[in-house]
Amino acid sequence: MKITDLNSLSEIDKSLIYKAIEIRQSAYAPYSGYKVGAALTDAAGKIHTGCNIESAVLTLTSHAEMVAIDSMVKSVCLSFNRIAIALRGTGESPATPCGLCRQKMSEFDKSGNSIILIANLDDNDQLINIHETSLKELLPYPFGGDNIG
Numbered sequence: 001m002k003i004t005d006l007n008s009l010s011e012i013d014k015s016l017i018y019k020a021i022e023i024r025q026s027a028y029a030p031y032s033g034y035k036v037g038a039a040l041t042d043a044a045g046k047i048h049t050g051c052n053i054e055s056a057v058l059t060l061t062s063h064a065e066m067v068a069i070d071s072m073v074k075s076v077c078l079s080f081n082r083i084a085i086a087l088r089g090t091g092e093s094p095a096t097p098c099g100l101c102r103q104k105m106s107e108f109d110k111s112g113n114s115i116i117l118i119a120n121l122d123d124n125d126q127l128i129n130i131h132e133t134s135l136k137e138l139l140p141y142p143f144g145g146d147n148i149g
């Protein structure tokens with residue numbers, strides 16, 4: 001995982017970060033108070049966004065990354081090549097996508113080489129830092145469809 005900054009990112013990556021930060025404001029998180037935003041570019045070049053949506057039945061919660069991926073699938077595209085995730089992370093190590101989201105991402109990033117940009121924000125929603133990584137690094141041994149069939 002390498003730390004990077006906005007100025008060294010390409011225009012598309014910058015805009016994915018901004019879109020993830022923006023959609024994070026739409027998160028419905030009355031129970032945890034923890035808002036997450038995600039924005040991805042699919043293989044057709046289209047951008048999809050998502051935010052977390054909680055429910056009083058907590059296991060019904062949709063995670064931001066999952067909502068963005070579901071939007072992509074609904075537009076009949078089954079892979080993404082870059083995704084930005086915006087979430088609060090003020091600890092020593094960065095806040096990163098959860099294990100469920102890593103697994104969900106792996107379904108639509110079979111190579112594990114898609115760019116994952118993680119924007120950590122402080123308590124005032126200000127950008128602290130950006131980390132760049134991949135599923136190869138975050139989920140080196142995903143459960144795959146070939147394990148079922």
Ligand code: THU
Nearest residue numbers: 032034036052063064097098101
């Ligand atoms: N959350 C996400 O949306 N994505 C993640 O990868 C981490 C967790 C949401 C779920 C829940 O609404 C809140 O953050 C706290 O777990």
Ligand code: ZN
Nearest residue numbers: 063098100101
């Ligand atoms: Zn998650």
